[in-house]
Structure formats: structure tokens, C-alpha cells
Amino acid sequence: xxxxxxxxxxxxCGDCSDPVSVFDDLTSVKSGDGVSTYxxxxxxxxxxxxxxxxxxxxxxxxxxxxxxxQGGCCAICRSEAVDGGxxxxxxxRLAVDHDHKTGAVRGLLCGKCNLGIGHFMEDETRxxxxxxxxxxxxxxxx
Numbered sequence: 353x354x355x356x357x358x359x360x361x362x363x364x365c366g367d368c369s370d371p372v373s374v375f376d377d378l379t380s381v382k383s384g385d386g387v388s389t390y391x392x393x394x395x396x397x398x399x400x401x402x403x404x405x406x407x408x409x410x411x412x413x414x415x416x417x418x419x420x421x422q423g424g425c426c427a428i429c430r431s432e433a434v435d436g437g438x439x440x441x442x443x444x445r446l447a448v449d450h451d452h453k454t455g456a457v458r459g460l461l462c463g464k465c466n467l468g469i470g471h472f473m474e475d476e477t478r479x480x481x482x483x484x485x486x487x488x489x490x491x492x493x494x
Contacts, residue, residue, distance in 0.1 A: 367394040400445060408448050408457055418460050419444050427459035428469075 363372045370391045401412040425432050433444040446460035472478045
């Protein structure tokens with residue numbers, strides 16, 4: 353299929369102002385002239401924020417506030433999350449840590465810390481035993 357004469361080929365992303373191709377078919381959000389409203393990366397991030405809202409009841413605005421409150425870092429290891437180059441806290445993806453019994457959101461974690469808590473089954477005794485084990489063995493093999 354050929355391109356229609358006079359049809360716009362590029363628009364501008366509503367979030368980051370990057371050019372958006374008419375033929376960018378990975379995003380389902382379209383404006384009236386057929387140009388995608390958001391670039392692929394911003395559309396993906398918007399889908400991520402929407403999933404957080406569905407899964408945890410956490411509004412995107414509150415999620416971004418939590419990132420700000422934590423200084424853009426994991427609440428446990430304090431490693432800085434990458435902002436995707438779009439400025440302060442844009443496109444940062446930190447995992448939403450929540451209590452599996454109550455569903456209450458506790459904070460935002462990097463993937464490694466979130467998996468670590470999950471592997472220890474959110475059990476304080478296991479975590480404390482792991483800390484004691486590390487301290488006692490100090491990385492040495494017996």
C-alpha cells in the first residue's frame with residue numbers, strides 16, 4: 353500500500369514531544385488525523401501506570417509522588433532508577449511493593465529488592481536469619 357498524497361507523516365508525542373510516525377501501529381491511541389498521540393515509549397509507560405492503577409489501586413499521580421518522596425530511588429537499596437532521559441521522574445519504573453495479605457502498598461522497590469522480598473516470602477524471621485548468616489560468614493567459604 354502506498355502513502356496517500358498530502359497525508360501527514362509525523363506528529364508529536366503528547367508527553368515527550370518526540371516525533372510520532374503515522375505508521376506507528378504499536379500504539380492504539382490515535383488522534384483524529386491518524387497520527388499517534390504518544391510515541392511507543394510513552395504509550396508503554398502509560399500502559400504501565402494503568403496496570404499499577406488496576407492491580408494496586410494506586411493512581412498514576414500518587415505513584416509519581418512516591419517516586420519523588422523516595423528521591424527516585426529504591427526504598428531498600430537506594431539505587432537510583434533510570435528516568436529514560438525525559439527529565440525528572442519521567443518513565444521511571446519501580447516495582448510497587450505491597451503486603452500480600454492486606455494489599456496495602458508499602459513503597460517502591462527496584463526489581464532485585466522486590467524479588468528478594470518475594471523469595472523470602474515477606475517473612476521477617478527469614479530476612480533476619482539471612483542477615484545473620486551473611487554477617488557470620490562474611491563471604492568466606494568454610
